Amino acid sequence: MKIHLFSLKNFNRIMEPGNHSTVTEFILAGLSEQSxxxxxxxxxxxxxxxxxxxxxxxxxxxxxxxSHLHTPMYFFLSNLSFSDLCHSTVITPKMLVNLVMEKNTISYPECMTQLYFFLIFAISECHMLAAMAYDCYVAICSPLLYSVIMSHHLCFWLTAGVYILGIIGSTIHTVFMLRLLLCKTNVINHYFCDLFPLLELSCSSIYINELLVLFLSAFNILTPTLTILGSYIFIIASILRIHSTEGRGKAFSTCSSHISTVALFFGSLAFMYLQPSTVNSMDQGKVSSVFYTTVVPMLNPLIYSLRNKDVKSALKKILDRQAYS
Incomplete structure (x- = not known):
């Protein structure tokens, strides 16, 4: 096991030998130990x-x-696709490499980098889904004012706010992770560098880190969840007032795909993060993590495209244009 000595006063520099040593190369346990x-x-x-x-x-x-997809709904959807793509790319390629190698290793800098960018896109996706729910609420409950309320200016700042929240939350978690001395073992009981598996390796007190995980997870999971629930309560009430069966069906179709992926994404996140690390079973946590790191990023664009007439129509037009060109 490779190690070098870190001073507790400055985790960014290698200092004189001290009383503690920190692991500089980790072994990822992976999803399964059975070859x-x-x-x-x-x-x-x-x-x-x-x-x-x-x-x-x-x-x-x-x-x-x-051009006819240049609306707030599809602006948010393209940002969700970007977030999903980055979210999956941060985790999956390294996992794939480790599955075909005998020794599943990751260096300390790589581990912290993976943690940082994973958290950025995971947190961003939570708030992006909330922004999309708000957009859906305005489209159904205030259709005449939709273009006024969901202006380009508001869409830009909502999206910027989503990524800012992701960067702030990730920076806080990563900075407080860097201050810990990880010296119990060099084996991470997970397939990527996540918060709770890393906290298990700490020889330092993790009390503040656990409080941050619970507090920030509650904010980044519960706040968007409540926003989405509130939006859909108003949406359902508005849909039930529609007299036309066709109009009611179209309104339900517009947002039903959103609900299914939201439930899967937030449910798996809540199972992993909204409980103390002493209660959390990492074996169950691995299964939960698979949903929000690999399954949901794949399902989101599929569900939105397969259930959306505008997307299918746009795809057909582009394919027809290519066929005749």
Whole structure:
């Protein structure tokens, strides 16, 4: 096991030998320790990742090329696809490499970098889904004022706020993780560098870190969840007042796809982060993590495109244009 000595006063520099040592290279335990599962898992997650990349990049390009998709709803959707793509790319390629290597290692700087960018896009996605729910609420409950309320200015600042919250939350978690002395073992009981598995390695007090995880997770999970629930309460009430069966069906279709992925994403996040680390089972946490790191980033663009007539129409027009060109 590679180690070097860190001074507690400055974690950014290698100092004189002291009383403690910190691990500089970790071994990722992965999803399964049974070797016969490595190849099937590699093929499964390779397929999921390739599909994630194709559908998310495809969604971004489609929205960019189709002028009639240049609306607030699709502006948020293209940002969600960007977030999903980055979110998955931070985790999955390293996991795939580790599945085919005998020793699943990651250096300390790589681990902290992965943690930082994972948290940025995970937190951003939480708030992006809330922004999309608000957009859906305005579209259904105030259709005549939609273009006035959801102006380009508001959409820009909502999106900027989403990423700012992601950067702030990630920076806080990472800075407080860097101050810890990780010296108990060099084995991370997970398939990527996540908060709770890293806290298990600390020889320092993790009390502040655990409070931050619970507080910031509550803010970044519960606040968007309550925003989404509130939006859909008003949406459902508004839909029930629609006399036309066709209009009611169209309104339900517009937002139903949003609800399914939101429930899966926030449910798996809440299971992982909204409980103390002493209660959290990492074996169950790994399964939960698979949903919000790999499954949801793949499902989001698929559900929105398969259930959305505008997206299918735009795709058909582009394909027809290519066929006749």
């Amino acid at each position: 016969e599962f490595q190849l099937p898992l590699f093929l499964l997650f390779l397929g999921i990742y390739l599909l994630t990349v194709v559908v998310n990049i495809g969604m971004i390009i489609l929205i960019e090329l189709s």
